[in-house]
Amino acid sequence: DAGVIQSPRHEVTEMGQEVTLRCKPISGHNSLFWYRQTMMRGLELLIYFNNNVPIDDSGMPEDRFSAKMPNASFSTLKIQPSEPRDSAVYFCASSLAGTADTQYFGPGTRLTVL
Amino acid sequence: DQQVKQNSPSLSVQEGRISILNCDYTNSMFDYFLWYKKYPAEGPTFLISISSIKDKNEDGRFTVFLNKSAKHLSLHIVPSQPGDSAVYFCAASPSSGTYKYIFGTGTRLKVLA
Numbered sequence: 001d002a003g004v005i006q007s008p009r010h011e012v013t014e015m016g017q018e019v020t021l022r023c024k025p026i027s028g029h030n031s032l033f034w035y036r037q038t039m040m041r042g043l044e045l046l047i048y049f050n051n052n053v054p055i056d057d058s059g060m061p062e063d064r065f066s067a068k069m070p071n072a073s074f075s076t077l078k079i080q081p082s083e084p085r086d087s088a089v090y091f092c093a094s095s096l097a098g099t100a101d102t103q104y105f106g107p108g109t110r111l112t113v114l
Numbered sequence: 115d116q117q118v119k120q121n122s123p124s125l126s127v128q129e130g131r132i133s134i135l136n137c138d139y140t141n142s143m144f145d146y147f148l149w150y151k152k153y154p155a156e157g158p159t160f161l162i163s164i165s166s167i168k169d170k171n172e173d174g175r176f177t178v179f180l181n182k183s184a185k186h187l188s189l190h191i192v193p194s195q196p197g198d199s200a201v202y203f204c205a206a207s208p209s210s211g212t213y214k215y216i217f218g219t220g221t222r223l224k225v226l227a
Contacts, residue, residue, distance in 0.1 A: 041116070041219065044217070104159075108157055
């Protein structure tokens with residue numbers, strides 16, 4: 001199994017630009033999570049999808065952030081417009097059971113906004 | 115305000131010795147706790163959990179201790195090995211079987227050969 005795949009692995013962009021992060025969950029997993037990791041706040045859950053439907057987006061910081069899951073094998077996290085404070089590592093995770101202790105994380109996307 | 119705190123950003127331990135990673139929390143409603151391990155350029159992986167009905171859970175070289183009255187948990191690694199060098203996150207939730215956990219900021223452990 002290839003595991004959770006994220007792209008790109010690194011992204012450097014300028015303030016104001018649109019950024020799209022991509023995730024392919026493990027085949028057969030019906031739960032998908034997006035997290036953000038920063039030194040100051042640790043890992044924060046941004047959004048949780050179950051069967052492609054957003055269940056909990058309370059962690060999405062503001063309207064500049066949006067996430068979609070058009071099908072069971074693909075999800076995107078978009079930031080528009082990006083700001084320097086969005087610089088972080090963004091992780092996607094998938095799970096069959098939907099619980100935190102059964103999540104498999106991708107390698108992350110390191111985003112730098114200049 | 116950080117509800118789950120890992121006050122030591124880093125820790126260095128000699129190979130073969132005990133590593134103790136600490137985690138404090140402020141919310142008395144937290145009842146279930148997880149530890150994750152993260153290697154560079156990889157995502158976190160689940161390591162061990164503990165429920166508030168226990169004060170200790172052991173899995174091989176890894177043991178987690180919970181002191182509910184002090185709102186404190188710790189992860190012990192005995193003996194420490196160079197392959198244990200990673201960032202360790204603790205996380206807490208009011209219940210088990212949920213997806214929603216509050217994570218700490220992590221402690222970077224370096225085990226010296």
